[in-house]
Structure formats: structure tokens, C-alpha cells
Amino acid sequence: MKKILLIDANLLLFRSFYAAQAISKIPGNMPTHLFFNTFFELFKVENPDYVFFAFDGFSKTWRHQKFEQYKAGRIKAPNELYIQKNVIREILNSLNLKHLAKDTDEADDLIATLTEKYKNENEILILSEDRDLLQLIDKNVTIIQKNTNKEVNAKYKKINDKNFFSIYNFYPNQVVDYKGIAGDSSDNLLGIKGIGPKTATNLLSKYKTLEGIYDNIDELSQKQKNMFLENKECSFMCKELATLNKNVNLDLNLQSLEVLVANFKSEKAIETLNKYSLKKIIDTINKLH
Numbered sequence: 001m002k003k004i005l006l007i008d009a010n011l012l013l014f015r016s017f018y019a020a021q022a023i024s025k026i027p028g029n030m031p032t033h034l035f036f037n038t039f040f041e042l043f044k045v046e047n048p049d050y051v052f053f054a055f056d057g058f059s060k061t062w063r064h065q066k067f068e069q070y071k072a073g074r075i076k077a078p079n080e081l082y083i084q085k086n087v088i089r090e091i092l093n094s095l096n097l098k099h100l101a102k103d104t105d106e107a108d109d110l111i112a113t114l115t116e117k118y119k120n121e122n123e124i125l126i127l128s129e130d131r132d133l134l135q136l137i138d139k140n141v142t143i144i145q146k147n148t149n150k151e152v153n154a155k156y157k158k159i160n161d162k163n164f165f166s167i168y169n170f171y172p173n174q175v176v177d178y179k180g181i182a183g184d185s186s187d188n189l190l191g192i193k194g195i196g197p198k199t200a201t202n203l204l205s206k207y208k209t210l211e212g213i214y215d216n217i218d219e220l221s222q223k224q225k226n227m228f229l230e231n232k233e234c235s236f237m238c239k240e241l242a243t244l245n246k247n248v249n250l251d252l253n254l255q256s257l258e259v260l261v262a263n264f265k266s267e268k269a270i271e272t273l274n275k276y277s278l279k280k281i282i283d284t285i286n287k288l289h
Contacts (some may be wrong), residue, residue, distance in 0.1 A: 001123050001140075004257065005048035007044055008128030009099060010056045010107045012038060013088060015129070017081045029192065029276045031084045036091065038127075040284045042156070043259075050257035052098060053092060054110040055085070057103035058229050063241050070241060072188045087276060094272035096263035098256055105248050112244035115141055118254060131184070132242060135175035137164055170199045177210040186270030189238040192231045195224070210239055261288045 005275055012035055020030035043051075063070045092099045100110060108130060115124050115136050124141040126133055133143060143159040182200040183191025191200075207213045214232065217225055228235070263269065264285045273282050 002049040003046065003123045003125065004050040004114070004118055004122065004254075005042070005046060006111045006126045007039065007051070007053045008107055008111065008126070008130055008133065009053035009088070011128055013055075013081065013085055014077070017077075017084060027066075028098070029084070029087065029278065031081070032091065032276060033089050033278055033281065035084075036278065036281045037090055037284075040281065040288075042127060044288070048125065048259060050122075050254060051097055051259045052114060052252075052257050053097060053099035054107035055089075055099060055101035056107050057101045057105070059103040061103070061105055062245075065242060067237060069188050071186075074275055076188075091276070091278075094266075094269045095261065096266075096269075099216065100250065100252070102248055102250075105245055108148055109245040109248050110250065112136055112246045113248040113250055114252070116246040131175070132187075132244060134159065134164070134168075135172055135242075135244060136170040137161055141171050155170070170204045174204050174209070176239050176242045177204055177208075179242035180210040180235045181213075183238055184242065186231070187241070189241060190231075190234055192227050192235050194227045199224075210235060226232075261285075264288065 011175040013031070016034035016038070017031040019034055019201060024030060039115075046249060081100065089099060101107070108128075111126060111128070111133060113127070118124065119138065119140045122140065124136075125144055126136065126141065127144045129145050137143060137160060139161050141160075144156050145159065147154050149157070159167065161172065170178055178200055179189060179191065181192050181195055182197050183189045203213055207216055213220075213228065215227055220228065265288075269285075273279075273285075
């Protein structure tokens with residue numbers, strides 16, 4: 001079985017940018033260094049056959065058209081971040097690593113589309129901290145995240161179909177139902193006002209889906225029943241917005257995602273990395289086989 005590594009490049013860019021700012025008041029190209037350092041770190045461990053970097057587009061998506069306040073309250077990223085984004089895309093081109101953004105959809109939707117298309121015959125690894133992508137987990141799909149547990153001697157952790165329930169107390173196919181109930185403050189999704197994570201999890205354990213709760217709404221306490229009835233439209237909208245689009249029109253085939261170490265060592269790649277003084281990344285590449 002071939003291995004495909006799908007990278008939430010937008011989130012990795014943001015994490016790299018703000019990590020660099022925490023290290024230095026004048027980060028320069030340090031965000032780009034951190035971005036590629038993370039990639040090659042993971043590349044050496046996983047040795048994927050195919051790689052894809054998904055970025056967000058520059059315009060509002062179908063979710064904003066559905067809900068104008070989607071992601072409202074997020075602070076606009078500084079211009080320096082977008083400068084680094086352009087640098088990263090230039091370097092990805094020089095390394096012959098496929099990347100894409102679609103104005104109508106988010107990076108998550110691009111990842112979801114490729115996952116849906118190739119998961120039956122390939123092992124899919126997704127690098128992202130975004131909780132929306134957890135809904136994609138199944139027997140061939142694993143999420144990779146930075147490990148924050150200092151007691152575990154590993155830089156990354158894997159969330160898969162075997163350990164997901166022990167972490168969240170519901171299943172991957174219930175992620176969107178959970179968000180419909182508990183909401184998601186990071187995306188400004190309100191869910192059911194007054195219902196928190198614990199209650200949401202308990203209800204999903206009993207009724208399985210958001211629809212299942214409404215089908216059995218008379219079994220709820222009067223207080224909970226009122227909450228669900230008053231917020232019904234909002235809850236279903238939140239579930240819809242949290243559901244990833246698996247049918248993005250992508251002009252890609254699996255062969256176009258193939259990764260070759262020789263491309264990393266090409267004259268164009270080394271020249272571009274030198275242009276941005278990424279000496280340590282060049283050293284890392286030279287050690288690859």
C-alpha cells in the first residue's frame with residue numbers, strides 16, 4: 001500500500017510564523033525555515049510516496065456565503081505572513097512539491113477531497129491540528145499532530161480509528177454532529193446555546209447523530225428540549241458548515257503528487273533555498289537518500 005502525506009499548509013504556515021515571532025523580534029525567513037524543517041522532519045520518518053500541500057484561497061468561501069459571520073472575530077494576519085507564504089510557494093515549486101489553493105473552498109476541503117478519492121487503496125497521513133479534519137479518520141486515514149504531552153518521548157502523535165474514541169469519547173463520523181451541538185468558537189459556530197462538550201458527548205453516545213437527538217427530543221429534559229428547539233436552525237447550519245467538501249474540483253492525479261528526493265537536490269531547488277539563506281534545510285536535504 002502506497003503512502004500519501006497531505007499537509008494543511010495554511011495551518012503549518014501560521015504555526016511557523018507565530019513560533020518564529022516568539023523566538024525573534026526580527027524573524028526574517030525563520031517562518032519558512034520552520035515550515036520546511038517540520039516537513040522534512042516528518043518526511044524522514046514517514047517516507048511518503050506522494051505529498052500534497054493544501055492552502056486556503058484569498059477570497060471568502062461557500063461557508064461565508066452560507067453564514068456571513070463564519071470565522072468572524074479572527075484577527076487578520078499581518079502582511080509579513082503573506083510574504084512568507086509567497087516564499088514558501090516559490091520553494092515548493094522549486095522542490096517540485098504539489099500545492100494548491102481554491103478560492104471557493106478551504107485547505108481542509110482540498111484534503112478531504114483527495115482523502116476520499118485515494119483512501120481505499122492507499123495509506124493517508126494528514127498533518128494538521130485542525131479539529132475539522134478529524135472527521136476523515138478511518139482505517140486507512142491517520143491524523144498527525146505535534147505531541148504536547150511532555151511525558152511521552154515523541155515529537156508527533158497519531159490519531160487513528162483505534163485510539164480516537166479513547167481521546168474524544170465519540171467517533172470520527174460524529175465530529176460534525178458534535179460541532180452542531182457544542183459549536184466551535186474558533187470558527188464562530190455557536191451550536192446549541194447552553195449545551196457544553198460533556199453533554200454533547202453524552203447525547204451522541206445515546207442518540208448517535210444530531211438528527212437522532214431531534215427524532216427523540218421528547219426524551220430530553222424540558223430544559224434541554226427547549227434549548228434544542230430554540231437553536232434547531234443554528235445547530236443544523238453548524239453541522240453543515242463543519243462538514244468538509246469531498247468534491248472539490250481539483251485538476252490533480254496521484255502521479256502529480258509523486259515525491260522524488262532527486263528533485264529536492266536539483267540545481268533549481270538548491271539555488272532557491274540559497275536565495276533565502278536556508279542552509280540548514282539544504283544540509284537536511286543532502287542527507288536524504
